[in-house]
């Protein structure tokens with residue numbers, strides 16, 4: 021059995037993936053900035069490169085937390101506007117498979133993440149070696165839900181056989197967690213998701229469910245760090261080592 025990487029090894033892998041992602045960035049790009057610990061490492065490296073004059077870029081962030089990090093890192097931010105297309109969105113994931121189907125939202129930012137993944141011409145995912153799984157579902161699938169609809173959503177998810185758990189706030193454990201939009205989060209324990217497309221279709225039909233954390237057909241590439249190596253996964257293809265990869269945006 022493969023040994024579980026230590027927290028230091030995981031941080032190192034995230035750092036390697038974040039560093040590698042800079043190869044996708046070009047001056048003049050409008051970028052989407054993801055959320056979570058891996059995306060945060062990318063934001064800080066991108067900020068350093070921007071401050072060093074390496075790139076002139078603008079960005080939109082997928083969460084208030086990432087917006088604050090980007091501002092601190094010196095990355096110029098713009099507001100969403102009509103007709104806006106992003107050249108590249110760089111984000112993390114809670115789970116991914118080799119088809120580049122993703123589970124996202126462990127940090128609660130899935131709604132804005134999906135907006136910026138969809139508004140981007142190229143979604144690049146950064147992951148440490150623990151995120152790549154043969155089948156999605158080990159990580160509970162997050163949902164963002166309108167508070168009024170919560171009881172019915174819990175019933176509907178239970179019918180789909182995904183044990184629903186309302187996420188609680190880390191700061192105030194007796195209160196439910198709130199998203200940047202003021203909505204609630206429900207984590208659905210499916211154990212395994214053999215057909216993500218069908219599950220997504222069912223979830224989309226539940227009223228009051230604002231967004232689910234399945235990201236299907238959105239990622240163009242994923243950088244998965246394993247030890248000292250970074251592999252580039254593209255949907256349905258064999259992984260390539262980074263030095264040989266040439267299909268940048």
Ligand SMILES: O=C[C@H](O)[C@H](O)[C@H](O)COP(=O)(O)O
Nearest residue numbers: 056057058112125127128129
């Ligand atoms: O809502 C959070 C996002 O989907 C993150 O991208 C995801 O949880 C991965 O986060 P991390 O890089 O901290 O593992």
